[in-house]
Amino acid sequence: MSGAEAVLKAVEAPLFWLGAATAAWFSVCTVYRLLSGLRVWFLGNGRLVSPAKLGQWAVVTGATDGIGKAYVEELGRRGFSIVLISRSQDKLDDVAKAVESKYGVQTKTIAADFSSVDIYSNIEEGLRGLEIGVLVNNVGISYSYPEFFLSIPNLNSFIDTMVNINITSVCQMTRIVLPQMVDRKKGAILNLSSASGMNPLPLLTIYSASKAFVDFFSQALQTEYKSKGVIIQSILPFYVATKMSKIRRPTLDKPTPERYVRAAINTVGLQERTNGYLPHAIMAWVTDLLPSSLFRSYVMGMGLSQRARYLSKQKTG
Numbered sequence: 001m002s003g004a005e006a007v008l009k010a011v012e013a014p015l016f017w018l019g020a021a022t023a024a025w026f027s028v029c030t031v032y033r034l035l036s037g038l039r040v041w042f043l044g045n046g047r048l049v050s051p052a053k054l055g056q057w058a059v060v061t062g063a064t065d066g067i068g069k070a071y072v073e074e075l076g077r078r079g080f081s082i083v084l085i086s087r088s089q090d091k092l093d094d095v096a097k098a099v100e101s102k103y104g105v106q107t108k109t110i111a112a113d114f115s116s117v118d119i120y121s122n123i124e125e126g127l128r129g130l131e132i133g134v135l136v137n138n139v140g141i142s143y144s145y146p147e148f149f150l151s152i153p154n155l156n157s158f159i160d161t162m163v164n165i166n167i168t169s170v171c172q173m174t175r176i177v178l179p180q181m182v183d184r185k186k187g188a189i190l191n192l193s194s195a196s197g198m199n200p201l202p203l204l205t206i207y208s209a210s211k212a213f214v215d216f217f218s219q220a221l222q223t224e225y226k227s228k229g230v231i232i233q234s235i236l237p238f239y240v241a242t243k244m245s246k247i248r249r250p251t252l253d254k255p256t257p258e259r260y261v262r263a264a265i266n267t268v269g270l271q272e273r274t275n276g277y278l279p280h281a282i283m284a285w286v287t288d289l290l291p292s293s294l295f296r297s298y299v300m301g302m303g304l305s306q307r308a309r310y311l312s313k314q315k316t317g
């Protein structure tokens, strides 16, 4: 037997066991993933999200359109009384009336502009005395079009507005509502991050970073308050057909807000960090497989062509 053959013979058995152990590990991981997926996406029913289990009132920011309005509808359907917070009183009245008459639940409205930071004592006053079981930190804004950081129109005020709406609102609303949830040892805070917060998105830099903040804030806070009985969930949707995304025709991967929220609410108590909707979870899984540099340059290319289209429309229009 030659020297090389002897070496091969010596490593044959360890290599076989290493291969077998790796295959077993991947099989166990795949089965675990499939079973958890089955539990979340097919057996989950959001049974926990009820006034009896969490508290009578739900508070929704950005409640008059899109995903926020869909949460109002779904929480109303589940019997919660609802506090709606958005800018425009007329729109608030319309949505509140609709949910009251459809589900016979109580509502309260607070008109507040989250681009300001002096609104929170008024909100605190409006929420005083209510047993709040659910807070949906939904309000958020994005760019009108993808743009280089230094070329964003009115950059100075844009930064303040986006930070106040996308970040400060989440921290301040949590500051106001969390203490009573901790006292009662129950409650759920549902924070709308975004798939844009899972990976850095060039040309949407401030938005993407603000949503990563929401995601980190939620995960860290959940770790702090899990033992106090409070659920804090980070929700990371891909596109949903709303005014913000400018998508008019819903598709399977770009659902209506109602369809998205019905799915997302079923994950409460099952996933602390969720894409909220099976097709979005699959998209996140595929994105995770890509090398991040490849993903970032793909997004940069897509952003550049959207930017070019938007700017040329502005010129011709």
Ligand SMILES: NC(=O)c1ccc[n+]([C@@H]2O[C@H](COP(=O)([O-])OP(=O)(O)OC[C@H]3O[C@@H](n4cnc5c(N)ncnc54)[C@H](OP(=O)(O)O)[C@@H]3O)[C@@H](O)[C@H]2O)c1
Pocket (backbone or CB within 6 Å): 061, 062, 063, 064, 065, 066, 067, 068, 069, 085, 086, 087, 088, 091, 112, 113, 114, 115, 138, 139, 140, 141, 165, 192, 193, 194, 195, 236, 237, 238, 239, 240, 241, 242, 243, 244, 245, 257
């Ligand atoms: N749509 C998507 O594809 C998508 C994807 C990932 C994550 N998200 C996140 O989901 C959340 C909701 O998005 P959406 O698409 O449903 O948005 P949307 O359709 O634009 O609705 C935004 C809501 O926020 C309110 N609002 C906007 N600016 C406000 C301000 N300064 N003060 C108070 N209220 C304000 C709007 O009502 P008024 O204008 O009447 O105030 C409206 O009710 C956001 O945090 C967003 O980042 C959305």
